Amino acid sequence: MNAVRLHAFGPAENLVHEAVPAPVPAAGQVRVAVAAAGVHLLDTSLREGVRGPAPALPDLPTVPGREVAGTVEALGPGTDPAWLGRRVVVHLGFAPGGYAEYAVADADRLHPVPDGLGPAEAVAMIGTGRTALGILQxxxxxxxxxxxxxxxxxxxxxxxxxxxxxxxxxxxxxxxxxxxxxxxxxxxxxxxxxxxxxxxxxxxxxxxxxxxxxxxxxxxxxxxxxxxxxxxxxxxxxxxxxxxxxxxxxxxxxxxxxxxxxxxxxVLGPAMFQRVATPDPLRTLETRALAEAAAGRLRPALTRYPLAEAAAAHRALESRATTGKVVLEPGLRPFRRKPVGTASG
Incomplete structure:
Protein backbone atom coordinates (compact mmCIF):
# COMPACT_ATOMS: atom_id res chain seq x y z
CA MET A 1 0.00 0.00 0.00
CA ASN A 2 0.99 3.66 -0.16
CA ALA A 3 1.40 5.61 3.05
CA VAL A 4 3.01 8.79 4.35
CA ARG A 5 5.86 8.04 6.74
CA LEU A 6 8.03 10.16 8.99
CA HIS A 7 11.61 8.90 9.29
CA ALA A 8 13.04 11.84 11.27
CA PHE A 9 11.42 14.57 13.35
CA GLY A 10 11.54 17.97 11.69
CA PRO A 11 9.88 20.04 8.95
CA ALA A 12 6.95 19.04 6.77
CA GLU A 13 9.33 17.91 4.03
CA ASN A 14 10.23 14.95 6.25
CA LEU A 15 6.85 13.41 5.45
CA VAL A 16 7.53 10.90 2.68
CA HIS A 17 4.90 9.23 0.50
CA GLU A 18 6.12 5.67 -0.13
CA ALA A 19 5.15 2.02 -0.48
CA VAL A 20 4.97 0.05 2.77
CA PRO A 21 3.46 -3.29 3.82
CA ALA A 22 -0.24 -3.13 4.63
CA PRO A 23 -0.97 -3.47 8.37
CA VAL A 24 -2.42 -6.73 9.64
CA PRO A 25 -5.35 -6.50 12.08
CA ALA A 26 -4.78 -8.20 15.43
CA ALA A 27 -7.42 -9.85 17.57
CA GLY A 28 -10.39 -7.54 18.04
CA GLN A 29 -9.26 -5.22 15.27
CA VAL A 30 -10.33 -4.39 11.73
CA ARG A 31 -8.47 -3.08 8.70
CA VAL A 32 -10.07 -0.05 7.06
CA ALA A 33 -9.62 0.90 3.42
CA VAL A 34 -9.10 4.61 4.08
CA ALA A 35 -11.18 7.10 2.11
CA ALA A 36 -10.31 10.10 4.29
CA ALA A 37 -7.78 10.81 7.06
CA GLY A 38 -7.87 13.85 9.31
CA VAL A 39 -4.93 16.22 9.76
CA HIS A 40 -4.65 17.90 13.16
CA LEU A 41 -2.38 20.60 14.58
CA LEU A 42 -1.14 17.97 17.03
CA ASP A 43 0.12 16.00 14.02
CA THR A 44 2.36 18.92 13.08
CA SER A 45 3.75 19.15 16.61
CA LEU A 46 4.49 15.42 16.78
CA ARG A 47 6.15 15.65 13.37
CA GLU A 48 8.53 18.25 14.78
CA GLY A 49 9.27 16.08 17.82
CA VAL A 50 7.15 18.11 20.25
CA ARG A 51 5.08 15.76 22.40
CA GLY A 52 2.44 18.23 23.59
CA PRO A 53 -0.52 16.41 25.18
CA ALA A 54 0.50 13.04 23.68
CA PRO A 55 1.80 10.52 26.25
CA ALA A 56 5.00 9.99 24.23
CA LEU A 57 6.57 10.67 20.87
CA PRO A 58 6.01 7.88 18.32
CA ASP A 59 8.77 5.46 17.44
CA LEU A 60 10.29 6.18 14.03
CA PRO A 61 9.57 5.54 11.27
CA THR A 62 5.89 6.20 11.84
CA VAL A 63 2.74 6.74 9.80
CA PRO A 64 1.03 9.79 11.36
CA GLY A 65 -2.69 10.38 11.52
CA ARG A 66 -5.27 9.68 14.22
CA GLU A 67 -8.65 9.94 12.44
CA VAL A 68 -9.82 7.82 9.52
CA ALA A 69 -12.99 6.91 7.67
CA GLY A 70 -13.51 4.25 5.04
CA THR A 71 -14.71 0.68 4.58
CA VAL A 72 -13.84 -2.34 6.72
CA GLU A 73 -12.16 -4.83 4.38
CA ALA A 74 -10.44 -7.28 6.76
CA LEU A 75 -10.99 -8.60 10.28
CA GLY A 76 -8.63 -9.74 12.98
CA PRO A 77 -9.22 -12.95 14.94
CA GLY A 78 -12.37 -12.87 17.03
CA THR A 79 -13.72 -9.64 15.55
CA ASP A 80 -17.47 -9.45 14.97
CA PRO A 81 -18.01 -10.37 11.28
CA ALA A 82 -20.88 -7.87 11.08
CA TRP A 83 -18.27 -5.10 10.64
CA LEU A 84 -16.98 -6.50 7.33
CA GLY A 85 -17.90 -4.24 4.41
CA ARG A 86 -19.35 -1.46 6.56
CA ARG A 87 -18.57 2.22 6.20
CA VAL A 88 -16.93 3.32 9.44
CA VAL A 89 -15.15 6.23 11.07
CA VAL A 90 -12.78 5.99 14.00
CA HIS A 91 -10.56 8.15 16.15
CA LEU A 92 -7.39 6.14 16.74
CA GLY A 93 -6.44 8.05 19.90
CA PHE A 94 -2.75 8.77 20.15
CA ALA A 95 -1.91 5.68 18.07
CA PRO A 96 -0.78 6.79 14.60
CA GLY A 97 -1.46 5.12 11.27
CA GLY A 98 -4.06 7.23 9.48
CA TYR A 99 -2.04 8.73 6.61
CA ALA A 100 -2.28 5.56 4.53
CA GLU A 101 -4.43 3.61 2.12
CA TYR A 102 -5.15 1.09 4.89
CA ALA A 103 -5.25 1.49 8.67
CA VAL A 104 -6.03 -0.84 11.57
CA ALA A 105 -8.32 0.08 14.44
CA ASP A 106 -9.86 -1.56 17.47
CA ALA A 107 -13.37 -2.65 16.61
CA ASP A 108 -14.77 -1.27 19.85
CA ARG A 109 -13.74 2.25 18.77
CA LEU A 110 -15.57 2.13 15.44
CA HIS A 111 -18.67 4.15 14.56
CA PRO A 112 -20.84 3.38 11.54
CA VAL A 113 -20.88 6.36 9.19
CA PRO A 114 -24.47 7.67 9.14
CA ASP A 115 -26.36 7.56 5.86
CA GLY A 116 -25.89 10.72 3.84
CA LEU A 117 -22.55 11.60 5.45
CA GLY A 118 -19.36 11.34 3.38
CA PRO A 119 -16.08 9.99 4.77
CA ALA A 120 -14.39 13.41 4.88
CA GLU A 121 -17.31 14.91 6.81
CA ALA A 122 -17.33 11.95 9.18
CA VAL A 123 -13.59 12.37 9.84
CA ALA A 124 -14.16 16.04 10.63
CA MET A 125 -16.87 15.23 13.15
CA ILE A 126 -15.12 12.32 14.91
CA GLY A 127 -12.34 14.63 16.13
CA THR A 128 -13.10 18.31 15.53
CA GLY A 129 -16.83 17.79 16.00
CA ARG A 130 -16.49 16.01 19.32
CA THR A 131 -14.17 18.76 20.57
CA ALA A 132 -16.60 21.49 19.52
CA LEU A 133 -19.49 19.81 21.33
CA GLY A 134 -17.33 19.34 24.39
CA ILE A 135 -16.47 23.04 24.45
CA LEU A 136 -20.09 24.05 23.93
CA GLN A 137 -21.10 22.33 27.18
CA VAL A 267 -12.19 23.57 28.80
CA LEU A 268 -10.14 20.80 27.16
CA GLY A 269 -9.18 17.56 28.89
CA PRO A 270 -10.67 16.34 32.17
CA ALA A 271 -12.93 19.38 32.62
CA MET A 272 -14.69 18.57 29.35
CA PHE A 273 -15.16 14.88 30.10
CA GLN A 274 -16.54 15.49 33.59
CA ARG A 275 -19.48 17.27 31.99
CA VAL A 276 -20.49 14.12 30.10
CA ALA A 277 -22.34 11.84 32.50
CA THR A 278 -21.60 8.54 30.74
CA PRO A 279 -19.00 5.80 31.26
CA ASP A 280 -17.26 6.71 27.97
CA PRO A 281 -17.38 10.52 27.52
CA LEU A 282 -15.27 10.59 24.36
CA ARG A 283 -17.44 8.06 22.57
CA THR A 284 -20.57 9.89 23.71
CA LEU A 285 -19.31 13.16 22.22
CA GLU A 286 -18.29 11.38 19.00
CA THR A 287 -21.76 9.85 18.67
CA ARG A 288 -23.44 13.21 19.28
CA ALA A 289 -21.19 14.95 16.76
CA LEU A 290 -21.93 12.43 14.01
CA ALA A 291 -25.65 12.69 14.73
CA GLU A 292 -25.56 16.51 14.50
CA ALA A 293 -23.89 16.30 11.09
CA ALA A 294 -26.20 13.55 9.84
CA ALA A 295 -29.19 15.69 10.79
CA GLY A 296 -27.73 18.69 8.95
CA ARG A 297 -27.56 20.87 12.06
CA LEU A 298 -23.75 21.06 11.88
CA ARG A 299 -21.94 21.16 8.54
CA PRO A 300 -18.19 20.62 8.77
CA ALA A 301 -16.04 22.68 6.45
CA LEU A 302 -13.21 20.93 4.63
CA THR A 303 -9.92 21.56 2.89
CA ARG A 304 -9.01 18.43 0.96
CA TYR A 305 -5.55 17.22 -0.08
CA PRO A 306 -4.39 14.07 -1.83
CA LEU A 307 -2.65 11.61 0.49
CA ALA A 308 0.60 12.11 -1.43
CA GLU A 309 0.57 15.82 -0.55
CA ALA A 310 0.52 15.45 3.23
CA ALA A 311 3.60 17.68 3.50
CA ALA A 312 1.79 20.47 1.66
CA ALA A 313 -1.22 20.01 3.95
CA HIS A 314 1.01 20.39 7.03
CA ARG A 315 2.65 23.54 5.65
CA ALA A 316 -0.70 25.10 4.81
CA LEU A 317 -2.18 24.26 8.21
CA GLU A 318 0.80 25.71 10.05
CA SER A 319 0.67 28.93 8.01
CA ARG A 320 -3.11 29.33 8.49
CA ALA A 321 -3.67 29.00 4.76
CA THR A 322 -6.51 26.48 5.19
CA THR A 323 -10.14 26.75 6.12
CA GLY A 324 -12.15 24.20 8.05
CA LYS A 325 -10.87 20.70 8.74
CA VAL A 326 -7.87 19.51 6.71
CA VAL A 327 -8.41 16.04 5.26
CA LEU A 328 -6.17 13.70 3.24
CA GLU A 329 -7.88 11.55 0.63
CA PRO A 330 -6.01 8.58 -0.94
CA GLY A 331 -8.36 8.64 -3.93
CA LEU A 332 -7.77 12.32 -4.73
CA ARG A 333 -5.37 12.97 -7.60
CA PRO A 334 -2.30 15.10 -6.80
CA PHE A 335 -2.68 18.82 -7.33
CA ARG A 336 -0.73 20.85 -9.84
CA ARG A 337 -2.01 24.06 -8.30
CA LYS A 338 -2.62 25.62 -4.91
CA PRO A 339 -5.41 23.63 -3.18
CA VAL A 340 -8.63 25.41 -2.36
CA GLY A 341 -10.84 24.53 0.61
CA THR A 342 -14.37 23.43 -0.12
CA ALA A 343 -15.65 25.65 2.68
CA SER A 344 -14.45 27.38 5.78
CA GLY A 345 -9.62 29.15 10.06
Whole structure:
Protein backbone atom coordinates (compact mmCIF):
# COMPACT_ATOMS: atom_id res chain seq x y z
CA MET A 1 0.00 0.00 0.00
CA ASN A 2 0.99 3.66 -0.16
CA ALA A 3 1.40 5.61 3.05
CA VAL A 4 3.01 8.79 4.35
CA ARG A 5 5.86 8.04 6.74
CA LEU A 6 8.03 10.16 8.99
CA HIS A 7 11.61 8.90 9.29
CA ALA A 8 13.04 11.84 11.27
CA PHE A 9 11.42 14.57 13.35
CA GLY A 10 11.54 17.97 11.69
CA PRO A 11 9.88 20.04 8.95
CA ALA A 12 6.95 19.04 6.77
CA GLU A 13 9.33 17.91 4.03
CA ASN A 14 10.23 14.95 6.25
CA LEU A 15 6.85 13.41 5.45
CA VAL A 16 7.53 10.90 2.68
CA HIS A 17 4.90 9.23 0.50
CA GLU A 18 6.12 5.67 -0.13
CA ALA A 19 5.15 2.02 -0.48
CA VAL A 20 4.97 0.05 2.77
CA PRO A 21 3.46 -3.29 3.82
CA ALA A 22 -0.24 -3.13 4.63
CA PRO A 23 -0.97 -3.47 8.37
CA VAL A 24 -2.42 -6.73 9.64
CA PRO A 25 -5.35 -6.50 12.08
CA ALA A 26 -4.78 -8.20 15.43
CA ALA A 27 -7.42 -9.85 17.57
CA GLY A 28 -10.39 -7.54 18.04
CA GLN A 29 -9.26 -5.22 15.27
CA VAL A 30 -10.33 -4.39 11.73
CA ARG A 31 -8.47 -3.08 8.70
CA VAL A 32 -10.07 -0.05 7.06
CA ALA A 33 -9.62 0.90 3.42
CA VAL A 34 -9.10 4.61 4.08
CA ALA A 35 -11.18 7.10 2.11
CA ALA A 36 -10.31 10.10 4.29
CA ALA A 37 -7.78 10.81 7.06
CA GLY A 38 -7.87 13.85 9.31
CA VAL A 39 -4.93 16.22 9.76
CA HIS A 40 -4.65 17.90 13.16
CA LEU A 41 -2.38 20.60 14.58
CA LEU A 42 -1.14 17.97 17.03
CA ASP A 43 0.12 16.00 14.02
CA THR A 44 2.36 18.92 13.08
CA SER A 45 3.75 19.15 16.61
CA LEU A 46 4.49 15.42 16.78
CA ARG A 47 6.15 15.65 13.37
CA GLU A 48 8.53 18.25 14.78
CA GLY A 49 9.27 16.08 17.82
CA VAL A 50 7.15 18.11 20.25
CA ARG A 51 5.08 15.76 22.40
CA GLY A 52 2.44 18.23 23.59
CA PRO A 53 -0.52 16.41 25.18
CA ALA A 54 0.50 13.04 23.68
CA PRO A 55 1.80 10.52 26.25
CA ALA A 56 5.00 9.99 24.23
CA LEU A 57 6.57 10.67 20.87
CA PRO A 58 6.01 7.88 18.32
CA ASP A 59 8.77 5.46 17.44
CA LEU A 60 10.29 6.18 14.03
CA PRO A 61 9.57 5.54 11.27
CA THR A 62 5.89 6.20 11.84
CA VAL A 63 2.74 6.74 9.80
CA PRO A 64 1.03 9.79 11.36
CA GLY A 65 -2.69 10.38 11.52
CA ARG A 66 -5.27 9.68 14.22
CA GLU A 67 -8.65 9.94 12.44
CA VAL A 68 -9.82 7.82 9.52
CA ALA A 69 -12.99 6.91 7.67
CA GLY A 70 -13.51 4.25 5.04
CA THR A 71 -14.71 0.68 4.58
CA VAL A 72 -13.84 -2.34 6.72
CA GLU A 73 -12.16 -4.83 4.38
CA ALA A 74 -10.44 -7.28 6.76
CA LEU A 75 -10.99 -8.60 10.28
CA GLY A 76 -8.63 -9.74 12.98
CA PRO A 77 -9.22 -12.95 14.94
CA GLY A 78 -12.37 -12.87 17.03
CA THR A 79 -13.72 -9.64 15.55
CA ASP A 80 -17.47 -9.45 14.97
CA PRO A 81 -18.01 -10.37 11.28
CA ALA A 82 -20.88 -7.87 11.08
CA TRP A 83 -18.27 -5.10 10.64
CA LEU A 84 -16.98 -6.50 7.33
CA GLY A 85 -17.90 -4.24 4.41
CA ARG A 86 -19.35 -1.46 6.56
CA ARG A 87 -18.57 2.22 6.20
CA VAL A 88 -16.93 3.32 9.44
CA VAL A 89 -15.15 6.23 11.07
CA VAL A 90 -12.78 5.99 14.00
CA HIS A 91 -10.56 8.15 16.15
CA LEU A 92 -7.39 6.14 16.74
CA GLY A 93 -6.44 8.05 19.90
CA PHE A 94 -2.75 8.77 20.15
CA ALA A 95 -1.91 5.68 18.07
CA PRO A 96 -0.78 6.79 14.60
CA GLY A 97 -1.46 5.12 11.27
CA GLY A 98 -4.06 7.23 9.48
CA TYR A 99 -2.04 8.73 6.61
CA ALA A 100 -2.28 5.56 4.53
CA GLU A 101 -4.43 3.61 2.12
CA TYR A 102 -5.15 1.09 4.89
CA ALA A 103 -5.25 1.49 8.67
CA VAL A 104 -6.03 -0.84 11.57
CA ALA A 105 -8.32 0.08 14.44
CA ASP A 106 -9.86 -1.56 17.47
CA ALA A 107 -13.37 -2.65 16.61
CA ASP A 108 -14.77 -1.27 19.85
CA ARG A 109 -13.74 2.25 18.77
CA LEU A 110 -15.57 2.13 15.44
CA HIS A 111 -18.67 4.15 14.56
CA PRO A 112 -20.84 3.38 11.54
CA VAL A 113 -20.88 6.36 9.19
CA PRO A 114 -24.47 7.67 9.14
CA ASP A 115 -26.36 7.56 5.86
CA GLY A 116 -25.89 10.72 3.84
CA LEU A 117 -22.55 11.60 5.45
CA GLY A 118 -19.36 11.34 3.38
CA PRO A 119 -16.08 9.99 4.77
CA ALA A 120 -14.39 13.41 4.88
CA GLU A 121 -17.31 14.91 6.81
CA ALA A 122 -17.33 11.95 9.18
CA VAL A 123 -13.59 12.37 9.84
CA ALA A 124 -14.16 16.04 10.63
CA MET A 125 -16.87 15.23 13.15
CA ILE A 126 -15.12 12.32 14.91
CA GLY A 127 -12.34 14.63 16.13
CA THR A 128 -13.10 18.31 15.53
CA GLY A 129 -16.83 17.79 16.00
CA ARG A 130 -16.49 16.01 19.32
CA THR A 131 -14.17 18.76 20.57
CA ALA A 132 -16.60 21.49 19.52
CA LEU A 133 -19.49 19.81 21.33
CA GLY A 134 -17.33 19.34 24.39
CA ILE A 135 -16.47 23.04 24.45
CA LEU A 136 -20.09 24.05 23.93
CA GLN A 137 -21.10 22.33 27.18
CA UNK A 138 -19.62 25.34 29.00
CA UNK A 139 -21.24 28.08 26.90
CA UNK A 140 -24.93 28.14 27.96
CA UNK A 141 -25.96 29.66 24.62
CA UNK A 142 -29.47 30.81 23.85
CA UNK A 143 -31.52 33.83 22.81
CA UNK A 144 -29.88 36.91 24.28
CA UNK A 145 -26.39 35.40 24.13
CA UNK A 146 -23.67 37.12 22.10
CA UNK A 147 -20.87 34.73 21.12
CA UNK A 148 -17.45 36.03 20.08
CA UNK A 149 -15.63 33.43 17.94
CA UNK A 150 -12.00 34.03 16.83
CA UNK A 151 -10.67 31.65 14.14
CA UNK A 152 -14.27 31.42 12.99
CA UNK A 153 -13.40 29.90 9.60
CA UNK A 154 -11.41 27.03 11.14
CA UNK A 155 -12.64 23.52 11.76
CA UNK A 156 -13.89 24.14 15.31
CA UNK A 157 -14.81 27.78 14.70
CA UNK A 158 -17.12 26.89 11.83
CA UNK A 159 -19.06 24.48 14.04
CA UNK A 160 -19.21 26.94 16.95
CA UNK A 161 -20.73 29.60 14.69
CA UNK A 162 -23.33 27.19 13.35
CA UNK A 163 -24.25 25.81 16.77
CA UNK A 164 -24.57 29.27 18.32
CA UNK A 165 -26.91 30.40 15.55
CA UNK A 166 -28.99 27.24 15.93
CA UNK A 167 -29.29 28.07 19.66
CA UNK A 168 -30.64 31.54 18.89
CA UNK A 169 -27.51 33.49 19.84
CA UNK A 170 -25.97 36.46 18.07
CA UNK A 171 -22.54 35.61 16.67
CA UNK A 172 -19.48 37.80 16.09
CA UNK A 173 -17.03 35.89 13.90
CA UNK A 174 -13.36 36.89 13.67
CA UNK A 175 -11.22 35.50 10.87
CA UNK A 176 -8.10 36.43 8.95
CA UNK A 177 -8.84 38.08 5.62
CA UNK A 178 -11.91 38.80 3.49
CA UNK A 179 -12.25 35.29 2.07
CA UNK A 180 -12.44 33.77 5.53
CA UNK A 181 -14.81 36.40 6.88
CA UNK A 182 -17.08 35.73 3.91
CA UNK A 183 -17.10 32.04 4.78
CA UNK A 184 -17.97 32.84 8.42
CA UNK A 185 -20.81 35.10 7.28
CA UNK A 186 -22.04 32.29 5.06
CA UNK A 187 -22.21 30.06 8.12
CA UNK A 188 -24.63 32.50 9.75
CA UNK A 189 -22.45 34.98 11.67
CA UNK A 190 -24.29 38.22 12.37
CA UNK A 191 -21.05 40.19 12.22
CA UNK A 192 -17.97 38.81 10.46
CA UNK A 193 -14.77 40.83 10.89
CA UNK A 194 -11.15 40.59 9.78
CA UNK A 195 -9.15 40.60 13.02
CA UNK A 196 -5.97 41.39 11.07
CA UNK A 197 -7.46 44.76 10.02
CA UNK A 198 -7.61 47.82 12.29
CA UNK A 199 -10.91 48.86 13.78
CA UNK A 200 -12.52 45.46 14.24
CA UNK A 201 -12.99 45.92 17.98
CA UNK A 202 -14.71 49.27 17.47
CA UNK A 203 -17.15 47.59 15.08
CA UNK A 204 -18.02 45.05 17.77
CA UNK A 205 -18.57 47.77 20.39
CA UNK A 206 -20.84 49.68 18.03
CA UNK A 207 -22.97 46.65 17.19
CA UNK A 208 -23.06 45.21 20.72
CA UNK A 209 -22.53 48.05 23.20
CA UNK A 210 -23.50 45.85 26.16
CA UNK A 211 -20.74 43.38 25.28
CA UNK A 212 -20.45 39.73 24.33
CA UNK A 213 -21.52 37.04 26.79
CA UNK A 214 -19.03 34.33 25.80
CA UNK A 215 -15.59 34.30 24.17
CA UNK A 216 -14.53 31.06 22.49
CA UNK A 217 -10.76 31.51 22.66
CA UNK A 218 -8.52 29.24 20.60
CA UNK A 219 -6.17 32.06 19.57
CA UNK A 220 -4.89 33.80 22.71
CA UNK A 221 -2.29 36.52 22.29
CA UNK A 222 -3.19 40.06 21.30
CA UNK A 223 -6.50 39.03 19.76
CA UNK A 224 -7.73 37.49 23.01
CA UNK A 225 -6.55 40.48 25.05
CA UNK A 226 -8.59 42.81 22.83
CA UNK A 227 -11.58 40.48 22.83
CA UNK A 228 -11.64 40.34 26.64
CA UNK A 229 -12.27 44.10 26.62
CA UNK A 230 -15.42 43.47 24.58
CA UNK A 231 -17.08 41.15 27.09
CA UNK A 232 -20.13 41.98 29.17
CA UNK A 233 -20.11 41.73 32.97
CA UNK A 234 -20.49 38.09 34.00
CA UNK A 235 -19.30 36.77 30.62
CA UNK A 236 -17.52 33.46 30.07
CA UNK A 237 -13.99 33.23 28.60
CA UNK A 238 -13.57 29.65 27.35
CA UNK A 239 -9.96 28.77 26.47
CA UNK A 240 -9.07 25.80 24.27
CA UNK A 241 -5.91 26.91 22.45
CA UNK A 242 -3.44 29.71 21.84
CA UNK A 243 -2.42 29.63 18.20
CA UNK A 244 -1.59 33.35 18.41
CA UNK A 245 0.52 32.94 21.55
CA UNK A 246 -0.43 32.19 25.13
CA UNK A 247 -2.24 35.05 26.85
CA UNK A 248 -0.56 36.10 30.10
CA UNK A 249 -2.58 38.70 32.00
CA UNK A 250 -1.04 41.17 34.41
CA UNK A 251 -2.31 41.21 37.98
CA UNK A 252 -4.15 44.44 37.22
CA UNK A 253 -5.82 42.98 34.12
CA UNK A 254 -6.92 39.89 36.01
CA UNK A 255 -8.27 41.99 38.87
CA UNK A 256 -10.28 44.09 36.40
CA UNK A 257 -11.83 40.97 34.86
CA UNK A 258 -12.66 39.55 38.27
CA UNK A 259 -14.33 42.81 39.26
CA UNK A 260 -16.56 42.52 36.20
CA UNK A 261 -17.45 38.92 37.04
CA UNK A 262 -15.74 37.53 33.94
CA UNK A 263 -14.54 33.97 34.43
CA UNK A 264 -11.82 32.19 32.47
CA UNK A 265 -12.00 28.42 32.10
CA UNK A 266 -9.71 26.01 30.25
CA VAL A 267 -12.19 23.57 28.80
CA LEU A 268 -10.14 20.80 27.16
CA GLY A 269 -9.18 17.56 28.89
CA PRO A 270 -10.67 16.34 32.17
CA ALA A 271 -12.93 19.38 32.62
CA MET A 272 -14.69 18.57 29.35
CA PHE A 273 -15.16 14.88 30.10
CA GLN A 274 -16.54 15.49 33.59
CA ARG A 275 -19.48 17.27 31.99
CA VAL A 276 -20.49 14.12 30.10
CA ALA A 277 -22.34 11.84 32.50
CA THR A 278 -21.60 8.54 30.74
CA PRO A 279 -19.00 5.80 31.26
CA ASP A 280 -17.26 6.71 27.97
CA PRO A 281 -17.38 10.52 27.52
CA LEU A 282 -15.27 10.59 24.36
CA ARG A 283 -17.44 8.06 22.57
CA THR A 284 -20.57 9.89 23.71
CA LEU A 285 -19.31 13.16 22.22
CA GLU A 286 -18.29 11.38 19.00
CA THR A 287 -21.76 9.85 18.67
CA ARG A 288 -23.44 13.21 19.28
CA ALA A 289 -21.19 14.95 16.76
CA LEU A 290 -21.93 12.43 14.01
CA ALA A 291 -25.65 12.69 14.73
CA GLU A 292 -25.56 16.51 14.50
CA ALA A 293 -23.89 16.30 11.09
CA ALA A 294 -26.20 13.55 9.84
CA ALA A 295 -29.19 15.69 10.79
CA GLY A 296 -27.73 18.69 8.95
CA ARG A 297 -27.56 20.87 12.06
CA LEU A 298 -23.75 21.06 11.88
CA ARG A 299 -21.94 21.16 8.54
CA PRO A 300 -18.19 20.62 8.77
CA ALA A 301 -16.04 22.68 6.45
CA LEU A 302 -13.21 20.93 4.63
CA THR A 303 -9.92 21.56 2.89
CA ARG A 304 -9.01 18.43 0.96
CA TYR A 305 -5.55 17.22 -0.08
CA PRO A 306 -4.39 14.07 -1.83
CA LEU A 307 -2.65 11.61 0.49
CA ALA A 308 0.60 12.11 -1.43
CA GLU A 309 0.57 15.82 -0.55
CA ALA A 310 0.52 15.45 3.23
CA ALA A 311 3.60 17.68 3.50
CA ALA A 312 1.79 20.47 1.66
CA ALA A 313 -1.22 20.01 3.95
CA HIS A 314 1.01 20.39 7.03
CA ARG A 315 2.65 23.54 5.65
CA ALA A 316 -0.70 25.10 4.81
CA LEU A 317 -2.18 24.26 8.21
CA GLU A 318 0.80 25.71 10.05
CA SER A 319 0.67 28.93 8.01
CA ARG A 320 -3.11 29.33 8.49
CA ALA A 321 -3.67 29.00 4.76
CA THR A 322 -6.51 26.48 5.19
CA THR A 323 -10.14 26.75 6.12
CA GLY A 324 -12.15 24.20 8.05
CA LYS A 325 -10.87 20.70 8.74
CA VAL A 326 -7.87 19.51 6.71
CA VAL A 327 -8.41 16.04 5.26
CA LEU A 328 -6.17 13.70 3.24
CA GLU A 329 -7.88 11.55 0.63
CA PRO A 330 -6.01 8.58 -0.94
CA GLY A 331 -8.36 8.64 -3.93
CA LEU A 332 -7.77 12.32 -4.73
CA ARG A 333 -5.37 12.97 -7.60
CA PRO A 334 -2.30 15.10 -6.80
CA PHE A 335 -2.68 18.82 -7.33
CA ARG A 336 -0.73 20.85 -9.84
CA ARG A 337 -2.01 24.06 -8.30
CA LYS A 338 -2.62 25.62 -4.91
CA PRO A 339 -5.41 23.63 -3.18
CA VAL A 340 -8.63 25.41 -2.36
CA GLY A 341 -10.84 24.53 0.61
CA THR A 342 -14.37 23.43 -0.12
CA ALA A 343 -15.65 25.65 2.68
CA SER A 344 -14.45 27.38 5.78
CA GLY A 345 -9.62 29.15 10.06
Missing amino acids: FAALGPGSVALVPAAAGGIGTLLVQYAKNAGAEVVALAGGPAKTALAAGNGADLALDYTAPGWSAAVRTRYPDGATVLFDSVGGATARTALGLLAPGARHLVFGWSGGELVLTDAEQAALTARGITTQH
